[in-house]
Amino acid sequence: MRTVRESALDVLRTRGMTTVFGNPGSTELPFLKRFPDDFRYVLGLQEAVVVGMADGYALASGTTALVNLHTGPGTGNAMGAILNARANRTPMVVTAGQQVRAMLTMEALLANPQPAQLPQPAVKWAYEPPRPADVPPALARAVQLAETPPHGPVYLSLPMDDFGATVTEEEDQAAQATAARRVEHATAPLPETVRALAGRVERARSAVLVVGDDVDASGAWESVVRLAERAGLPVWSAPASARVSFPHGHPLYRGELPPAIGPLSRALDGHDLVVVVGAQVFRYYPYVPGRYLPEGAELVLVTRDPEEAAKAPVGDAVVADPAATVQALAAHFPDREPYPATDRSVCAPQTVDGALPPGTALAAVAEGAPAETLWVNESPSNVPQFHEAARISTPGSYLFSAGGGLGFGAAAAVGAQLGAPHRPVVAVLGDGSVHYAVQALWTAAAYHVPVTFVVLSNARYAILQWFAQLEHAQGAPGLDIPGLDIAAIATGYGVRSFRAEGAGELTKLVRDATGQHEGPVLIDVPVTTELPSL
Template sequence: MLSMSRSESAPAFNNVNTVQQITFRLMRELGMTTVFGNPGSTELNFLNNFPEDFDYVLALQEASAVAMADGYAQATNNAAFVNLHSAAGLGNALGNIYTAFRNHAPLVITAGQQTRSILPFAPYLGAEHAAEFPKPYVKWSIEPARAEDVPLAIAQAYHIAMQHPRGPTFVSIPSDDWDKTTVMPNYSKVTGGSTPSSDAMAQLVNALTHSQNLALVVGSDIDRQGAFESIVTLAERLQAQVWEAPNSSRASFPEDHPQFAGFLPALPEPLSAKLADYDVVLVIGAPVFTLHMAGEMPLFDSEVAIYQITDDPMYAALASATTTLFGTVALSIQALIEQLPQSDKAPITKSIRPRAPQVSAATPIPIEYAIDVLANARSADAIIVEEAPSHRPAIQRFLPITQTGGFYTMASGGLGYGLPAAVGVALATSKRVICVVGDGSSMYSIQALWTAVQSNLPLTVIVLNNFGYGAMRSFSKITGSEAIPGTDLPAIDFVKLAESMGCPAARVSQHEQLAEAISIALAASGSYLLEIIVDPDTGAIY
């Protein structure tokens, strides 16, 4: 890791100026000129005379602002700036801050604080322990002791957010700090990464070379670190089967590749069964393993040798029965490629894509059929943002992701991320973004449609309506739970909801009309919502 001083090429930055003006200069240097927020009174001094070269992305709820910034940060590969309203706004946003932490999404989150002069008197909108509020799901949190230190704190927050493992940071800023005078901070810039030690790499290379039946398990950090193509090279050199880690929030291997074996479940016994016949398992860029339920994990007591490459100390510390190599994921993959000989194993071949499901004239539409039609209609470079947990197996089976940066979802399991995250991704790219979202999930953040329309984004929202929380129905079957309340969601009109926010929309309930409806939705010049009535008896979380 290399640390170097700020460039000396801009002496004008040493001129005394207000905290607000210096902060805007700093944000330009750091490439954070898009601000996501929902403003309040404690943010007015920051927003006063907002720069013309900045973009302010208004979300109609703070959690949506954070999710938009999360999608934008991941799609641009740079930290995104979020401005929230005091403690109440930060509280509203905490669910998606937790998701950003699990997503390794680099965010610089700021929140207004009451003026310093009245903080000792428990003022309205004041936060007594502002820096403690978002912990432990931020990498670093501070309320600067002096107004003059606000720009430096933001610079430090940026670089901590960008260090691997990336994640959100937080700065609380009293509202009167922005008008004080200060100078441009002489902050440090951090670049570079690391690879595991030579001895550890030699041990791993020996294990991989002598393996008779090798599996790679790939996780989200591969795609986040730009190693999508490199992991294909590594897999082909090893002639290993490749599994996607449980609940991975990015696609990190082309799912139409002959060596792609499928998706690991987050259930201990089934997961163990899928990996039991391998002699060596190498997990890269993911925990070992993310589970959704308790149970026996025979894999950890077997003869299977499990190795892990990660730069997340929590992944390393919490792994079971595993030899962990600590290093930057992208650099470690490249180092492995350079040290490994070409495999002499026969190439793995298999059918690229499953057969399309058959349907009858009956309605509603089976989920598998709906996803298959969508897959055939999408353009090759379209980006999928997904939050439809009960339909994820069908999506994984019939909507293969084949390109880097082609898929986003939440790593946390918390709903309300997908639709605003799709807005953030669409802001960052000129490609068509397709948000595949459940009816229950969409209602956590439906107001994100308004932001999409205001920005005229190329966003198609596919609402898979099974009239309830399908994931809860599915999961209750797994756990043997009965008569669970609160799982039905009748009488929500998504077409009217969308149209009330200026978004064109349509509903389809018959499979004969589905292909044309999806074609229209994908060809829209701006944002469009299509509600598909799907069979509530199809689809399962595992």
């Protein structure tokens, strides 16, 4: 008879999940022993980094990521990153070792006493199999749940002595059959629903389209462009978008909506119908009260997430596949000539006291990066300047954390490069953000992952200084972070590091870094501080 470990590894092979992101502890060693040659283990030095790398890997590769954590303490360390993965709608199976079953009742050292409760509510499902033989089918079910829209992380607690137990031939075959199942998720809208929505767009005096992360994630990009062009709809990105879902160089594109109730409503003033595709209605923060919509305006949400439809504070909703719905909706409008791309050049100010303005720095980075770059952004105070400089106009080219917690960027960039090795990956990070996942630099160096890290250094949490103004909380401590030397730290982790003090030098460093495949490069860029505005 075969062991639980052998059966579980075959389940993972069947699902194509042979890359494991982990930080091992004693309770994980029975699973990892005699590690198979056809599997790849990617080591992170801290569990939040491990999950962040898996997050970026899954989003860049379009596959489900596999994570291996160390029982309760490892899960606790990873919780912020798991919350980000939940917000990012990332398909991910998180496994954690557990103490041997014989010592669970007494809660021996390293026992996780409430394994199904600890990761809640960050995961879609949390489970500890009741018998060793249930481990392989539990893995198979976990993958199915992670890949069911809305995608998200699931969690399995696996007692360490289960892997040496045996399964019968019938149990093994049943687990493999479960793993081999393929489930298609494509909920088509009713034809009458599409006709009714098309009629509302046609009758509207001034309709507008708002696109969110799920447009890019669900493959609805081209259909959304076709709908906008055929119906002549201006297009906004939903506030705090974690992906780019409409070409930013398109003449119909208007920018990203502000993430507060009153300002967002004012940005949509003049429109009487708001069609939202693949976005929450809406991702608000900070709280600035006002009307949810301009007076007299109506809203229709198209989403594949019934919970998203239920929690929207305003408007009607159609729960269906965004790509199928938008494609059907676009067919109700006559074809038009494609819109030509616009060319809006960025005016770059000069260096100020040895530091570049953020817009200047980001324009220099964008000039040096190849057209096929996959961008990862975690410089929250400079998001508008980033989008103005990068002008992303191809799907699957931008990752940002939808969860709002720092620590995603550096780790996700490493995972994204592993998941899409044919594309150059450039991570734009704040000097505050990078230190939430600084251990990711070691993984990049150890595995020769050719990520280009660009750190915008202004020695402060600028986004918090902005919030302090909005919330009348000036004088709060802990918003300045002097004395950091990220180039020296990166060098200590084995990453080649440079400091750029001019735009031309920065462009050259980015061009050189993205043109090589020898390993990671970090470029430290002193920048001035420009606080956002609503």
